[in-house]
Amino acid sequence: MSGHSVEEIRQETRKYWVIFVALVALTVITVGVSYLDLSESMHITVALLIACLKGGLVAAVFMHLISEKQAIYAILLLTVVFFVVLMLGPAFGRWGSTGVV
Amino acid sequence: MQIPYNVEARPDTGLYNAKLGIWLFLASEVMLFGALFSSYVLLRTGDPGFMTIPHEIAEHLGVHEGTLWSDELNVPLAFVNTLVLIFSSVTMVMSWASLKLKDIGKFKLWMGLTNLCALGFMVIKTIEYSAKFSHGLFPSSGNFLAVYFTMTGLHGLHVVGGLIVNSYLWGPGSKMWKTEPERFTNRVEVAGLYWHFVDLVWIFLFPSLYLL
Numbered sequence: 001m002s003g004h005s006v007e008e009i010r011q012e013t014r015k016y017w018v019i020f021v022a023l024v025a026l027t028v029i030t031v032g033v034s035y036l037d038l039s040e041s042m043h044i045t046v047a048l049l050i051a052c053l054k055g056g057l058v059a060a061v062f063m064h065l066i067s068e069k070q071a072i073y074a075i076l077l078l079t080v081v082f083f084v085v086l087m088l089g090p091a092f093g094r095w096g097s098t099g100v101v
Numbered sequence: 102m103q104i105p106y107n108v109e110a111r112p113d114t115g116l117y118n119a120k121l122g123i124w125l126f127l128a129s130e131v132m133l134f135g136a137l138f139s140s141y142v143l144l145r146t147g148d149p150g151f152m153t154i155p156h157e158i159a160e161h162l163g164v165h166e167g168t169l170w171s172d173e174l175n176v177p178l179a180f181v182n183t184l185v186l187i188f189s190s191v192t193m194v195m196s197w198a199s200l201k202l203k204d205i206g207k208f209k210l211w212m213g214l215t216n217l218c219a220l221g222f223m224v225i226k227t228i229e230y231s232a233k234f235s236h237g238l239f240p241s242s243g244n245f246l247a248v249y250f251t252m253t254g255l256h257g258l259h260v261v262g263g264l265i266v267n268s269y270l271w272g273p274g275s276k277m278w279k280t281e282p283e284r285f286t287n288r289v290e291v292a293g294l295y296w297h298f299v300d301l302v303w304i305f306l307f308p309s310l311y312l313l
Contacts, residue, residue: 009201016198020191027183027307031176034312047308054304062194062297069115072124079128086135090143 019061026054108283123291127298134302137255141248141309151244158242170245171311173238175229179311182225183303189218190300193267193293200286205278208289212271215296219264226257249310256306259299266292 004012030050034043060066065076105111106118114121145151152169159166162173196211233239233246240250270289277285 004201006202009198013195013198016191016194020187023187024184027180027187030308030312031180034176034308040313044313047313051305051308055301058190058297058301058304062190062300063294071114071116071121075124075128079131083131083135086132086139087142089139090146 015061019057022057023054026050108281108287117287119287119291120294123294127294130298134252134255137248137252138305138309141252144244144248148244155243158238162236170243170249171313174249174311175232176311178225178229179307182222183307185218185222185225186300186303189215189222190297192218193296197286197289197293200278200282200289203282205275208278209271209275212267212289216264216267216271219260219267222260223257223264226253226260252306252310256299256302259302263292263296263299267296 030047033046033050038046065072104118108117110116111118111121152171154162154164154168154170154173156166159168162168164173192211192214196208196215199205199207199211230250238246240247270285270292274288275285277288
C-alpha cells in the first residue's frame with residue numbers, strides 16, 4: 001500500500017468503514033449464537049469460523065494483505081505451516097498417551 | 102549516518118525495511134500466542150474438569166455445583182471491549198490514510214482516538230480483573246483461570262506496548278512529519294500493522310475464553 005493516489009486512498013477509507021460495520025455485525029452474531037442451544041462441537045465450529053472470517057477481514061483489509069509483496073506472503077506461508085504444527089500438538093500429545101487421536 | 106531503505110523499497114524484497122521487520126516480528130508473535138492457544142486446547146481436552154468450577158470455590162462464590170468457569174466471566178464487558186478494539190483498528194488505519202492524504206490534523210484526531218480506545222480497553226480489563234481478584238479468583242484458582250489470566254494478561258501487555266508507541270507517534274514522534282513525512286507515514290503504517298495484530302488476537306481470544 002504505497003504510492004496510491006488521493007482518490008484511491010479515499011476509496012480505501014470508505015472500505016474501512018464497511019469492514020468496521022461487518023466486524024461489529026459478526027461480533028453481535030457470534031455472541032448471539034453462543035446463547036443458542038447447540039452441541040459443544042457445533043458452538044466451537046461456528047465461533048471459530050466467525051473468528052476466522054473476522055480475522056481474515058482485519059488481515060486482508062486493515063493490514064493490506066490483499067495486495068502485498070511476495071516477501072511477506074513467503075513469511076506468512078512459513079508462519080502458517082509452523083502454526084498448524086503447533087495447533088496439531090495437542091492431538092499428537094493425546095495420541096502418544098492414549099494410542100488414539 | 103543515513104539508514105537505508107526506511108522510505109524507498111529495497112530492490113530484493115520490494116519493501117522498506119521496517120515493514121519486513123514488523124512482519125517477521127508478527128510471525129514470531131503468531132508463534133507466541135499460537136503456543137498458548139495450543140496449550141489451552143491441550144489442557145481443555147486433556148482435563149475433564151478444566152471448565153468446571155471446583156466444589157469448594159463454587160460454594161465460596163455461591164454458584165451451583167457444575168457451573169462453568171466461562172459463565173463467571175463478564176461477557177457484556179468483553180463484548181464492549183471487542184467493539185472498542187475493532188473501532189480502534191479503524192481509527193488506526195484512518196490515521197495512516199490521513200497521512201497519505203497529507204492531513205496531519207486528521208492524523209492527530211484518529212491517532213488520539215486510537216489511544217483513547219486503547220486506554221478504554223485497559224480500564225475495562227482492569228474492572229474485569231478487579232472483580233475476579235475481589236472474589237478471591239486468581240490464576241492459581243484453577244487451570245481455566247490460569248489460561249485466562251495468562252492469555253488476556255499477555256494480550257493486555259501488548260495493548261499497553263501499542264499504546265506507548267502510538268502515544269509517541271501522536272506526540273513527540275510526530276515532529277518527523279515536518280522533516281521526513283514519508284518516513285513518518287511508514288512508521289505509522291508499521292505501528293498500525295502491530296495494532297491490527299493485537300486486535301486480531303483478541304478476535305480469537307474473546308470467543309475462545311468467554312463464549313465457548
